[in-house]
Amino acid sequence: MSKKWLTVWLVLNFLIFWFAGLASSDYSLEGYLPWQSAKVNQYLPTIYSKPDDLPLGVLYTVDYDGTISYYIVWGDEYFSNSLIDRLYRFFRGLVYSGATQDIEVIKINPNNGTFYFQTYGHADVRGRILPDGSCLWVEKNITVPHCIEKGTHIKVYVVTWNHMLSLLPENGTVRAHLEIRHMTPEDYVSLGMFRRTRYSMAGITFSSLTLALVVTLAFNIFLYTAWRLGYLNMKSQTRVIREIGNMIKSRKVKKE
Numbered sequence: 061m062s063k064k065w066l067t068v069w070l071v072l073n074f075l076i077f078w079f080a081g082l083a084s085s086d087y088s089l090e091g092y093l094p095w096q097s098a099k100v101n102q103y104l105p106t107i108y109s110k111p112d113d114l115p116l117g118v119l120y121t122v123d124y125d126g127t128i129s130y131y132i133v134w135g136d137e138y139f140s141n142s143l144i145d146r147l148y149r150f151f152r153g154l155v156y157s158g159a160t161q162d163i164e165v166i167k168i169n170p171n172n173g174t175f176y177f178q179t180y181g182h183a184d185v186r187g188r189i190l191p192d193g194s195c196l197w198v199e200k201n202i203t204v205p206h207c208i209e210k211g212t213h214i215k216v217y218v219v220t221w222n223h224m225l226s227l228l229p230e231n232g233t234v235r236a237h238l239e240i241r242h243m244t245p246e247d248y249v250s251l252g253m254f255r256r257t258r259y260s261m262a263g264i265t266f267s268s269l270t271l272a273l274v275v276t277l278a279f280n281i282f283l284y285t286a287w288r289l290g291y292l293n294m295k296s297q298t299r300v301i302r303e304i305g306n307m308i309k310s311r312k313v314k315k316e
Contacts, residue, residue: 069283076279080272095122096242099170102212104240105130108233109218115236116161119243127169131243133251134162134223161251164223166216175214177225187227189214195227204228 100120107115119131167176173189186198195207195214204227207215217230247253 073276073280077272077276080275095124097122097126097128097170099126100128101240103128103168103170104213105132105166105168106209106213106215107132107218107236107238108215108230109223109236110232111234113218114234115238118238118240119247120240121243125169126171127167130166130168130240132164132166132223132238134164162223163251163253164225166214166225168214170212177216179224179226180220182224185225185227197227 100122104118109115113134116133116135119133121129121131123129165177168174175187175189175195177185179185184199188196188198189208189212190196190203193206193208193211195204196202197204207227209215214227216225216227217233218224219226219228219230243253
């Protein structure tokens, strides 16, 4: 095999592997989800927080199945002890590559009304929007009344200093009026989102790379079979090109 065809083969393998991986995961080259949804504003959660610790805004991404991830952004987390607070912020900056903003995510799937966020001790909260304006809290097996506004907006309350959330109303909180926009690659990098979402991305990455490997292997098996059958030599290629040219000419004749 000549160096030219070896180079072509390596480039094709590289492109097929990464295209299959990214296409199956729905992640962009930067690592964030670039898709859009017409229901972003319709399902935007209503956030209640302390008056002196209101969020700065909301960023969102859309998953392949239509799930909308709303990232609620605070300027930072503030612990009651000043010394611990400074040490905590310092280590957060190291972990998130200098980004000290606190970000909590609320995931909502408009197709089935399910939602997800985290509460005390980073415990998972999974639930479903019910037709009567209440919410089913799966882990507690309870129904929370009046937790929905206008049929689609979940009301969530900040209940801890590090912005853990709850469906149950919290005294001393006020409604935050927040601007929302799509997360850009610049946001993804500057906020250290890869480190924040590495656990959720790990399973997606593994399955996507496995599929990419299978697709690349299938491509190489196809190439090897074609080579063994003689379809890749110059004589066969010339014959195929000639036959394609004859087919085009015959179609032109029929049209005339």
